[in-house]
Amino acid sequence: THSGVRASAIAMDKMSAKAMFMEYDIPCARHVWVTRDEIANGTALPPPYVLKPNNEGSSVGVEIILTPEEEQNMLARAWVHGDGVMQEEFIPGREMTVAVKDGKAMEVIEILTGNHAFYDFESKYVQGGSEHIIPADIQSDLRDRLQRHAEESYRALGCRGIARADFRYDPENDRLAILEINTQPGMTPTSLVPDAARHDGMSFADIVAWMVEDASCER
Template sequence: MSKLRVGLLFGGRSGEHEVSINSARAIATALQTGDNQSKYEVLPVYIPKNGVWQASEVGQQVLETGTPLVCDDSNPQQLWDFPPEVKTVDVWFPILHGPNGEDGTIQGLLTLMRVPFVGSGVLGSSVGMDKIAMKTAFAQVGLPQVNYKFIERSQVWSNACVFPKLCDDIEQSLGYPCFVKPANLGSSVGIAKVRSRSELESALDSAASYDRRIVIETGVTAREVECAVLGNDNPKASVIGEITYDSDFYDYETKYTDGRAQLHIPAQLPDNIITQIQEMAIEGFKAIDASGLARVDFFYVEATQEIFINEINTLPGFTAFSMYPQLWEASGIKFPELVDQLIQLAVEKA
């Protein structure tokens, strides 16, 4: 049998460009390891920050160096000139984190190409990326969540009479501390933990600069635990992992700075709590119509044994040291086998 040509699509026009490169490098290595070497041929397709697709030599160069390409952004019509090698791809492995990568946009393009691709489709990706749509889907199936409110940018950037009333309402309904989040950004970008009126006003203004829709959540004292999901119609859940850190919350700097956060796999939890989290992870996965892979994050309040679903990530970080592959490693699926299974799931779904 001939090898499947895997289009490894990485980079992208988001703040997680460098994270995407690191994920792609790990996946490329896995596709050239063991049995995968005889099953797959890798075509690296790199999207620089100017959005112009680059394949073959340029993509391979970025994979080897791990350094983003500096490109000219003065000729936007090139955005539609896809490399000819794109037509030879048998299955896509998009590993584009953040906006324009895991929000359904690239998934829509790949769907129109009529070529299988790893991960969720347009619906699962877009709902999983949008915190408001995600929370609405979770609420619809009865998954417990912390108290939250949705507001729009227009309410923040309004006249001097409306804004104080908005802050009053947030204080009364959610209290302090609370978290202010843009609805459509990944990796904790634009998120702030606030404890006072002045911090709330500043955080709302900042979040509104990132997105026209904003989520505010009640802060809870809880352990932060995560579960990986793998599959299509019959997904399975991994062991549970826990994140601990010394910073005030799990912000972007803590997430991507070596040594700032610690992963504990498996998490030390009662058996009944582990089972509940795994069941809720699969329920959340199905609620947004995800497929292939996702990491589902939870709050576990040890004092009351309450579990709250926090969010789902349909294209989580995918280096060998990222939580998603480490959870499957601890569950008995090594990194190269995990990559293989994801490609087979993509073919199965198509």
């Protein structure tokens, strides 16, 4: 089901996906490939920033560094990220996501993470770890921008079936940035695509049936 190997491989490689997004003029936060030494030497992006393993999913290994003190504490811990990570400018504000089904954007969902600093592994998979607001309480022009960029990211990577694009939105500066696109989005009881499908009048059984019928062995 969903996207083939090429699209999924690019999407999983965060630096490669960002390069594709920028080619299509999809807004991204500043980002660099960085080593521990570059952070320690002050030659990387200054706080606030986010560290992300380049090829992990489900927020595994993600760290948000807001202050120089947090940076020093992070460097003092064992470095578990391998030779390097993607360092991305931290964008304050709201977490938004848009599923794209067969090239067409579904309704925008806002993710509220409560006591969690961001949409981390626990808030994704533990019942009650996050709240999904659908439709998101946003202006129509922002909804249009989110849906347009979600569709553009889907096309940029050559996705098919269902994918889900994640964004950050800073309302103070009216700034939108794509985080990533998921080519095999979650389908657990706490996942987002089932919520988007339900909003479109599709039950869980309906959306699973659609995925199976849309699947192709010709990859």
